[in-house]
Amino acid sequence: MLKKLLVLLFFVTISFNSIASPHYTIFYGGDIITMEGTATEYVEAVVAEEDKIVYIGSVEHAFKHYPNSSTKFNLKGRTLLPGFIDPHAHPASIGAFILSHDIIAAHDWKLPHKTYPGVSGHGNYLQAIKTLINEKKDPSQSVVIWGYNKLWHGDLSLKELDEATQQTPTIILHHSTHEIFVNSTAMKQYAIDSNKIKAKKHADTTNNHFWGKAFLELKKDKLDSVFSDPKALKLGMDRVSNMLxxxxxxxxxxxxxxxxxxxxxxxxxKYATEKSPYYSVYLIPGMSEEVALKMRVHQYFKRINTYAEKYNTQNITFLPNQFHIVVDGSIYDLSLQMQEDFLNCADCKSEWTIPLKNSEILFNYYWNKNYKIHVDINGDLGVKKYNAIVKRALEKNPREDHKTTYHNLGYFTSYEAQNMATLDIKASVNPNYLWALSDKYNEVGFGAKRADNMVASRQLTKRGIPVSLHSEFPLAPANPLHLAWVAANRIVASGKIKRPVESLSMFNTIKGITLTAARTLDLENELGSIKEGKQATFTILKQNPFKIDPFNIKDIPVAGVVYKGKVKLN
Known part of the structure; x- marks a missing residue:
């Protein structure tokens, strides 16, 4: 009997120890940059207990005070940074769809599965379509090609599109993702009768060109099977995961x-994060679904407050008490709201996404609910008008640290930047606007003065406004080092440097894809820096961005990531 009790006690002890003993991972042997404070700060070692950081400091202390059973990860001279964060993208709503299809855009797209060379010029664009179509094995299979932009590719007529695509059903999706061209074969295949389009003001039936409400009408009805194909969306999300x-x-x-x-x-x-569980997806509901469902504001408010309980997983989180509003048109199709007229662009037309009066009602509703409100604004008139809206909201219902954040900010004036600072508005910018658009917009749309001053981030940081960097993927590749490279150098696609005085410091640039990006989402207590108590999520680079020429940071190879304590190498 005594022998049996001793055996039982032995196994209970072993079981208890296996449960009670946490697993530690020690990261050491390279440059470890915390991104805390106001200047670059290095530590020798980081210790993670499962998915949390429990120690930062010296290698000697880490090795001495944590058990021999710890995993020791030698960086071998590589650089460990807080995990990169893209605080504004659209991977599921449109990104996965685009990556499951073909790309012919004005600039190169380098993705893990393929590199799509940039194409400029009308004839070159049509030839690229012909080449792509000729490479297809099954000419009866529908083809979707994303990336068209009139300023780079010229006007696209139905006759030219039909000649380039022959009998292959083809849909051309504009770079902005807000308009399409449909060839004659696809019109027949999907039973689209242009005469039955309800939103006739948003349709050029001569060339089967549909935008705005007409595009949404087709997308939800005749073309639903194209945009909602589950097989294609899964393929696209696999490619998104690999890109991340x-x-x-x-x-x-x-x-x-x-x-x-x-x-x-x-x-x-959910499919993507279960198959590739090495990144988190954060979700912020907004006016897009509210408009699509034609719901009243208070009804939609009740609806979104059920989302977290229903849909949150280990990798997917609906962020609480945050809402998204879109103010003006896209910068890619020059429909943003500008104070001065467009240059050399008779077709350019500024648009409000919804009437400003309705936008203010929506903003005030969530303001009075103490929500953090994310506002997409592209043009300087939009910034001016929304500064006035925020000012009125503060006067009626003062809120300390309201954290209202403007996103995109393709062009704004220094005067409105000062007003943003006075109103305590934060910012998340898309530096790729400068890189991709400035050259062309010097000639059309903006003119040199405005085009050279696009995304003038230093106007914000010098006034104490924190600035994060985002891709707005798929409008640009989700590549934080590319965004950092543009923000730090003010370099554009032609290789020219535009207004270097507006460059961000390297420290603020890297903060823009780490700690400030976390603050944009109210996640700075969990992510964004290497600090005890925070999540053990890091990005591993083969070079230190603070020790190389800023012009080379976009080419730093990413060795891999550490996600909640688990290493995933490229």
Whole structure:
């Protein structure tokens, strides 16, 4: 009997020890940059207990005070940074769809599965379409090609499109993702009768060109099977996951989620995060679904407050008490709201996404609910008008640390930047606007003065406004080092440097994809820096961005990521 009790006690002890003993991982042997404070701060070692950081400091202390059973990860001279964060993207609502299809855009797209060379010029664009179509094995299979932009590719007529695509059903999706061209074969295949389009003001039936409400009408009806194909969306999300790993992104946020169809978009994300569980997805609902469902503001408010309980997983989180509003048109199709007229662009027309009066009602509703409000604004008139809206809200219902954040900010004036600072408005900018658009917008749309001053981030930081960097993927590749490279150098696609005085410091640049990006999402207590108590999520680079020429940071290879304590190498 005594022998049996001793054996039982032995196994209980072993079992208890296995449960009680935490697992530690010690990271050492390279440059470890915390991104805390106001200047670059290095530590020798980081210790993670499962998914939390429990110690930062010397290697000697880490090795001495943590058990021999700890995993020791030698960086071998590589650099450990807080995990990169993209605080504004659209991976599920449109990104996965685009990556499951073909790309012919004005600039190169380098993705893990393929590099799509940039194409400029009308004839070159049509030839690229012909080449792509000729490479297809099954000419009866529908083709979707994303990336068209009139300023680079010229006017696209139905006759030219039909000649380039022959009998292959083809849909051309504009770079902005807000308009399409449909060839004659696809019109027949999907039973589209242009005469029955309800939103006739948003349709050029001569060339089968549909935008705005007409595009949404087709997308939800005749072309629903194209845009909601589950097989294609899964393929696209697999490619999104690979892109995030390749570029060191450990957290990505979809603003305005869902855009239209909650179950479809959520299932796409859930599939991806279960198959590739090395990044987090944060979701912020917004006006897109509210408009799609034609719900009243208070009804939609009740709806979104059920999302977290229903849909949150280990990798997917609806962020509480945050809402997304879109103010003006896209910068890519020059429909943003500008104070001065467009240059050499008779077709350019500024648009409000919804009437400003309605936008203010929506803003005030969530303001009075003490929500953090994310506001997409592209043009300087939009910034001016929304500064006035925020000012009125503060006068009626003062709120300390309201954290209202403007996103995109393609062009704004120094005067309105000062007003933003006075109103305590934060910012998340898209530096790729400068890189991709400045050259062309010197000639058309903006003119040299405005085009050279696009995304003038230093106007914000010098006034104490924290600035994060985002891609707005798929409008630009989700690549934080590319965004940092542009923000730090003010370099554009032609290789020219535009207004270097507006460059961000390297420290603020890297903060823009780590700690400030976390603050944009109210996640600075969990992510964004290497600090005891925070999540053990890091990006591993083969070079230290603070020790090389800023012009080379976009080419730093990403060795891999550490996600909640688990290493995933490229």
């Amino acid at each position: 790993l390749q570029n060191g992104i450990t957290a990505i946020t979809e603003l305005g989620f869902p855009s239209e169809n909650l179950e479809r978009e959520y299932s796409t994300l």
